[in-house]
Amino acid sequence: MGKLQCVLVPLLAMLLAVHTLGSFAEGKKLRVLALHGYNGNGAWMCDSFRSWDPALLQLAEFTCLTAPFQDKYTKNAYSWMIFDSDRSRSKIDQSLAYVLDFMRKTGPYDGVLGFSLGGVMAGLLTGVQAKKMVILGRRSGDLPRLRFTIVDQGGYVPGLLEEVFSPPLKTKSFHIIGNYDPNHRGGENFLSKWQNPTVAYVNMPHAYLTSQYMNDNLKWSLEYFLKNV
Secondary structure, eight states, X not given: OOOOXXXXXXXXXXXXXXXXXXXXXXXXXXXXXXXXXXXXXXXXXXXXXXXXXXXXXXXXXEEEEOOSXXXXXXXXXXXXXXXXXXXXXXXXXXXXXXXXXXXXHHOOOSEEEEETXXXXXXXXXXXXXXXXXXXXXXXXXXXXXXXXXXXXXXXXXXXXXXXXXXXXXXXXXXXXXXXXXXXXXXXXXXXXXXSSOEEEEESOOSSOOOTTTOOHHHHHHXXXXXXXX
Protein backbone atom coordinates (compact mmCIF):
# COMPACT_ATOMS: atom_id res chain seq x y z
CA MET A 1 0.00 0.00 0.00
CA GLY A 2 3.04 2.25 0.37
CA LYS A 3 4.15 4.55 3.11
CA LEU A 4 1.58 7.26 3.74
CA GLN A 5 1.53 10.07 6.19
CA CYS A 6 -1.08 9.77 8.96
CA VAL A 7 -3.49 12.57 9.74
CA LEU A 8 -3.74 13.52 13.38
CA VAL A 9 -7.27 14.58 14.32
CA PRO A 10 -7.40 16.76 17.43
CA LEU A 11 -9.77 15.54 20.10
CA LEU A 12 -11.73 18.80 20.09
CA ALA A 13 -12.24 18.61 16.33
CA MET A 14 -13.45 15.02 16.69
CA LEU A 15 -15.97 16.02 19.35
CA LEU A 16 -17.26 18.91 17.24
CA ALA A 17 -17.57 16.61 14.23
CA VAL A 18 -20.12 14.27 15.78
CA HIS A 19 -23.89 14.66 15.88
CA THR A 20 -26.31 12.01 17.11
CA LEU A 21 -30.00 11.65 16.32
CA GLY A 22 -31.93 9.07 18.33
CA SER A 23 -35.46 7.80 17.90
CA PHE A 24 -38.43 8.60 20.09
CA ALA A 25 -39.00 5.05 21.38
CA GLU A 26 -37.49 3.29 24.34
CA GLY A 27 -35.58 0.06 23.98
CA LYS A 28 -32.56 -1.11 22.04
CA LYS A 29 -32.17 0.40 18.60
CA LEU A 30 -29.74 -0.28 15.80
CA ARG A 31 -26.72 2.01 15.98
CA VAL A 32 -25.98 3.43 12.55
CA LEU A 33 -22.92 5.44 11.56
CA ALA A 34 -24.00 8.05 8.99
CA LEU A 35 -21.62 9.60 6.45
CA HIS A 36 -22.66 12.78 4.63
CA GLY A 37 -22.13 13.80 1.02
CA TYR A 38 -19.57 16.02 -0.69
CA ASN A 39 -19.10 19.44 0.91
CA GLY A 40 -21.54 18.66 3.72
CA ASN A 41 -21.29 17.98 7.43
CA GLY A 42 -22.76 15.70 10.08
CA ALA A 43 -25.30 18.23 11.37
CA TRP A 44 -26.85 18.69 7.93
CA MET A 45 -27.17 14.95 7.49
CA CYS A 46 -28.75 14.40 10.89
CA ASP A 47 -31.26 17.13 10.06
CA SER A 48 -32.41 15.05 7.08
CA PHE A 49 -33.34 12.14 9.35
CA ARG A 50 -35.65 14.24 11.52
CA SER A 51 -38.44 14.11 8.95
CA TRP A 52 -38.36 10.32 8.65
CA ASP A 53 -41.40 8.32 9.70
CA PRO A 54 -41.40 7.55 13.47
CA ALA A 55 -41.68 3.84 12.62
CA LEU A 56 -38.18 4.02 11.14
CA LEU A 57 -36.75 6.20 13.89
CA GLN A 58 -37.95 3.66 16.44
CA LEU A 59 -35.66 1.09 14.85
CA ALA A 60 -32.40 3.02 14.57
CA GLU A 61 -30.37 5.89 15.93
CA PHE A 62 -27.92 7.72 13.72
CA THR A 63 -24.52 9.08 14.65
CA CYS A 64 -23.49 11.53 11.93
CA LEU A 65 -19.76 12.04 11.52
CA THR A 66 -18.29 15.07 9.75
CA ALA A 67 -15.53 14.34 7.23
CA PRO A 68 -11.95 15.42 8.01
CA PHE A 69 -11.19 17.67 5.03
CA GLN A 70 -12.60 21.20 5.12
CA ASP A 71 -13.39 23.00 1.86
CA LYS A 72 -11.18 26.03 1.28
CA TYR A 73 -13.98 28.24 0.03
CA THR A 74 -17.25 27.07 1.61
CA LYS A 75 -18.09 27.51 5.29
CA ASN A 76 -19.02 24.35 7.23
CA ALA A 77 -18.35 22.18 4.17
CA TYR A 78 -16.25 19.04 4.49
CA SER A 79 -15.34 16.13 2.25
CA TRP A 80 -14.13 12.52 2.53
CA MET A 81 -12.02 12.51 -0.62
CA ILE A 82 -9.68 14.92 -2.32
CA PHE A 83 -8.21 13.50 -5.50
CA ASP A 84 -4.79 14.60 -6.68
CA SER A 85 -4.10 14.91 -10.40
CA ASP A 86 -2.90 11.30 -10.42
CA ARG A 87 -5.97 10.13 -8.44
CA SER A 88 -3.81 9.37 -5.42
CA ARG A 89 -5.36 7.14 -2.77
CA SER A 90 -3.69 8.96 0.11
CA LYS A 91 -6.71 11.06 1.09
CA ILE A 92 -8.95 7.99 0.93
CA ASP A 93 -6.69 6.14 3.32
CA GLN A 94 -6.62 9.10 5.68
CA SER A 95 -10.42 9.32 5.70
CA LEU A 96 -10.78 5.57 6.29
CA ALA A 97 -8.28 5.73 9.15
CA TYR A 98 -10.24 8.68 10.60
CA VAL A 99 -13.50 6.69 10.47
CA LEU A 100 -11.89 3.56 11.95
CA ASP A 101 -10.50 5.66 14.83
CA PHE A 102 -13.96 7.07 15.46
CA MET A 103 -15.60 3.63 15.37
CA ARG A 104 -13.08 2.32 17.87
CA LYS A 105 -13.78 5.20 20.26
CA THR A 106 -17.57 5.35 19.99
CA GLY A 107 -18.73 1.96 18.66
CA PRO A 108 -19.85 -0.66 18.24
CA TYR A 109 -22.09 0.13 15.29
CA ASP A 110 -24.57 -2.26 13.73
CA GLY A 111 -24.40 -0.65 10.32
CA VAL A 112 -23.33 2.28 8.19
CA LEU A 113 -25.39 4.61 5.98
CA GLY A 114 -23.84 6.93 3.45
CA PHE A 115 -25.24 9.56 1.09
CA SER A 116 -23.56 10.32 -2.24
CA LEU A 117 -19.80 10.48 -1.60
CA GLY A 118 -20.59 9.18 1.89
CA GLY A 119 -22.19 6.19 0.16
CA VAL A 120 -18.92 5.54 -1.65
CA MET A 121 -17.17 5.72 1.72
CA ALA A 122 -19.72 3.39 3.32
CA GLY A 123 -19.03 0.77 0.65
CA LEU A 124 -15.26 1.13 1.00
CA LEU A 125 -15.49 0.92 4.79
CA THR A 126 -17.56 -2.26 4.56
CA GLY A 127 -15.13 -3.80 2.11
CA VAL A 128 -12.03 -2.82 4.07
CA GLN A 129 -13.49 -4.41 7.18
CA ALA A 130 -14.55 -7.55 5.29
CA LYS A 131 -10.97 -7.91 4.02
CA LYS A 132 -9.58 -7.15 7.50
CA MET A 133 -7.28 -4.58 5.97
CA VAL A 134 -4.87 -2.39 7.92
CA ILE A 135 -5.20 1.29 6.93
CA LEU A 136 -2.39 3.60 8.03
CA GLY A 137 -1.71 1.32 10.98
CA ARG A 138 -5.39 0.99 11.98
CA ARG A 139 -6.64 -2.58 12.12
CA SER A 140 -10.15 -2.93 10.74
CA GLY A 141 -10.60 -6.65 11.35
CA ASP A 142 -10.70 -6.49 15.14
CA LEU A 143 -13.61 -4.03 15.21
CA PRO A 144 -17.14 -5.47 15.62
CA ARG A 145 -18.33 -6.40 12.16
CA LEU A 146 -20.84 -4.11 10.40
CA ARG A 147 -24.02 -6.11 9.83
CA PHE A 148 -25.45 -3.93 7.07
CA THR A 149 -24.75 -1.06 4.70
CA ILE A 150 -27.22 1.49 3.29
CA VAL A 151 -26.06 3.35 0.20
CA ASP A 152 -28.18 6.41 -0.57
CA GLN A 153 -27.36 7.54 -4.13
CA GLY A 154 -23.73 6.57 -3.74
CA GLY A 155 -21.77 4.82 -6.45
CA TYR A 156 -18.76 2.88 -7.53
CA VAL A 157 -15.54 4.72 -8.37
CA PRO A 158 -13.43 2.69 -10.85
CA GLY A 159 -9.83 2.30 -9.79
CA LEU A 160 -10.48 3.17 -6.16
CA LEU A 161 -9.64 0.28 -3.81
CA GLU A 162 -11.26 -2.13 -6.25
CA GLU A 163 -9.75 -5.09 -4.41
CA VAL A 164 -12.20 -4.72 -1.51
CA PHE A 165 -15.11 -5.63 -3.80
CA SER A 166 -13.63 -8.86 -5.14
CA PRO A 167 -15.41 -11.13 -4.55
CA PRO A 168 -18.66 -9.15 -4.13
CA LEU A 169 -19.44 -8.25 -0.52
CA LYS A 170 -21.69 -10.56 1.50
CA THR A 171 -22.79 -7.82 3.89
CA LYS A 172 -26.52 -7.08 3.66
CA SER A 173 -27.03 -3.91 1.69
CA PHE A 174 -29.88 -1.53 0.81
CA HIS A 175 -29.37 0.77 -2.16
CA ILE A 176 -31.47 3.88 -2.84
CA ILE A 177 -31.23 5.09 -6.44
CA GLY A 178 -32.83 8.37 -7.51
CA ASN A 179 -34.55 8.27 -10.88
CA TYR A 180 -33.73 11.96 -11.39
CA ASP A 181 -30.21 11.69 -10.02
CA PRO A 182 -27.72 12.49 -12.84
CA ASN A 183 -25.29 10.05 -11.20
CA HIS A 184 -27.73 7.15 -10.95
CA ARG A 185 -25.68 4.98 -13.33
CA GLY A 186 -22.89 4.92 -10.77
CA GLY A 187 -25.36 3.63 -8.19
CA GLU A 188 -26.52 0.91 -10.57
CA ASN A 189 -22.94 -0.12 -11.36
CA PHE A 190 -22.31 -0.42 -7.63
CA LEU A 191 -24.93 -3.18 -7.28
CA SER A 192 -22.64 -5.77 -8.88
CA LYS A 193 -20.18 -5.33 -5.99
CA TRP A 194 -22.65 -6.80 -3.48
CA GLN A 195 -24.24 -10.21 -3.10
CA ASN A 196 -28.05 -10.06 -3.17
CA PRO A 197 -28.44 -6.26 -2.72
CA THR A 198 -31.86 -4.79 -1.91
CA VAL A 199 -32.63 -1.95 -4.34
CA ALA A 200 -35.21 0.85 -4.18
CA TYR A 201 -35.77 3.30 -7.05
CA VAL A 202 -37.25 6.63 -5.95
CA ASN A 203 -38.49 9.63 -7.94
CA MET A 204 -36.04 12.11 -6.47
CA PRO A 205 -33.01 14.20 -7.49
CA HIS A 206 -29.56 13.93 -5.95
CA ALA A 207 -30.52 15.06 -2.44
CA TYR A 208 -30.67 13.85 1.15
CA LEU A 209 -33.56 11.47 1.71
CA THR A 210 -36.34 13.26 3.59
CA SER A 211 -40.09 12.67 3.96
CA GLN A 212 -40.56 14.75 0.80
CA TYR A 213 -39.18 11.87 -1.25
CA MET A 214 -39.94 8.83 0.93
CA ASN A 215 -43.02 7.11 -0.48
CA ASP A 216 -44.82 4.25 1.27
CA ASN A 217 -43.02 1.54 -0.71
CA LEU A 218 -39.61 2.89 0.25
CA LYS A 219 -40.63 3.32 3.89
CA TRP A 220 -41.98 -0.22 4.14
CA SER A 221 -38.97 -1.71 2.32
CA LEU A 222 -36.49 0.12 4.54
CA GLU A 223 -38.46 -0.78 7.66
CA TYR A 224 -38.48 -4.47 6.68
CA PHE A 225 -34.73 -4.32 5.96
CA LEU A 226 -33.90 -2.77 9.35
CA LYS A 227 -36.07 -5.31 11.16
CA ASN A 228 -34.32 -8.23 9.50
CA VAL A 229 -30.64 -7.36 9.48
